Amino acid sequence: MEYETLDISVDHNGVVSLALDVAEKRNALSATMIAELTHFAKTAGDRPEMRVVVLSGRGKVFCAGGDLDWMKAQIAADRTTRMTEARKLADMLRALNDMPLPLIAKITGGAFGGGVGIACVSDIVIAEAGAKFGLTETRLGLIPATIGPYVINRMGEGRARQVMLSARIFDAAEAEKLGIVSKCCGADELDAAIDAEVLPFLDAAPHAVAASKKLAREMGTQITDAMVDDSIARLADVWEHPKAKEGIEAFFAKRKPSWAMPR
Template sequence: MFETIMIETDGRGVARLTLNRPDRHNVLSAAMIAELTRAAADLGADPAVRVVVLTGAGESFCAGGDLGWMKDQMAADAPTRGAEARKLAMMLKALNELPKPLIGRVNGQAFGGGIGMMSVCDVAVGVTGPRFGLTETRLGLIPATIGPYVVARMGEARARRVFMSARLFGAEEAVDLGLLARAVAPDALDDAIEAEVRPYLSCAPGAVAEAKALVRALAPTPDEAAIDTTIAALVARWESAEAVEGIGAFFDKRKPFWSA
């Protein structure tokens, strides 16, 4: 049914949604973006599903966007770039608005789009040890479509600490930034996730969905204008000379001209 993700639902109605490209550190390809969008719709509409746990296969949670996909966008025409950027934005929106609790099981490192995936979870618990970062500016890009969710999760002041610098940080700082609710030892992760899941199984599913919708209504959330702004910003960056240099340097295994 899916090529880049897996969905397994247990008898309690707890669905595990796994990013399943472990050989590529679960980077977000065009196929994965499409499959995650479809999965969000399917899980949201399934009355048997009570809770969704989002995780990654292998050693990483999600190492960001697939650079091959980004390179394709830079070579495409402007309408194609805009359409692809909108698919990414709509995937994040679909997960953010999932009418079920979305719990992030952050089993490893996360960069760029992976930070965006953490930010659309209702709560995320991660393991100690991995590194995290919004690394787009190293490539001449910007964290555009994920930006509204990252800033909503961290708050502006904390986001400014890591949003522009591409600085890597550990799980403890991810807790301080608000990305993770807790950081636990790897062998304690499943117990920590179960502790987040279990309370929902005593709650009325409709009430949980309406409570989640109310939180979104009361808090600042990305509207269509904000999403359009991020899409335009991402497309403009893909067209920039810095992005051409940054992506080219990555594939050439050299430093871009701005790197000290």
């Protein structure tokens, strides 16, 4: 399959460089990117030359969250269409979470909304010290629904509530304390930090790595079909609230929504 939004290469050691490659849109999650990430994650285990995946984002931001065109389309969509689109994102997250290869996220610039969701399905997350993070959905009158099971599973309920409710922006050091990030370091140290995480996997048996990842998923808190279905329904419910329409329209008009405090 040829990818439009991803740039993929594999080196002689089986290290996969998987880059989100729509820098002009801050690597926002479009329908095309969601489909391509899903396809990659579901087929990577069938390629024996691949040992470990390093996921990065081209340009200034790792991933800005949902694509603006997708958000506009949801304003006019009916409930069935919204749920169908939400399920595609949920399927992508599950495919990345279940991928038998280890997934290392390299976060530069920032990760917001769905970008935080991707971080939370990664096995290891190395972030540039200057990177910013945010679960920004409530500013728009929405909720971090489809990413919610993975975010809460990674962070724990108490820590997730510190940042999910307010939609505030936080730095990489706090993301590390919250459990999203494994390690943060200076921009000049980032590549060396990634290499240090990759190297041990090249000495481990691929089948044992895959089996260990599956063991951890199944022995830990499982994300069930019912949880995913519930998150999709909750997002559809919120999209139907008039405040969601107001929040999205305000965002595109570059004005504050009616509930925001004047400053």
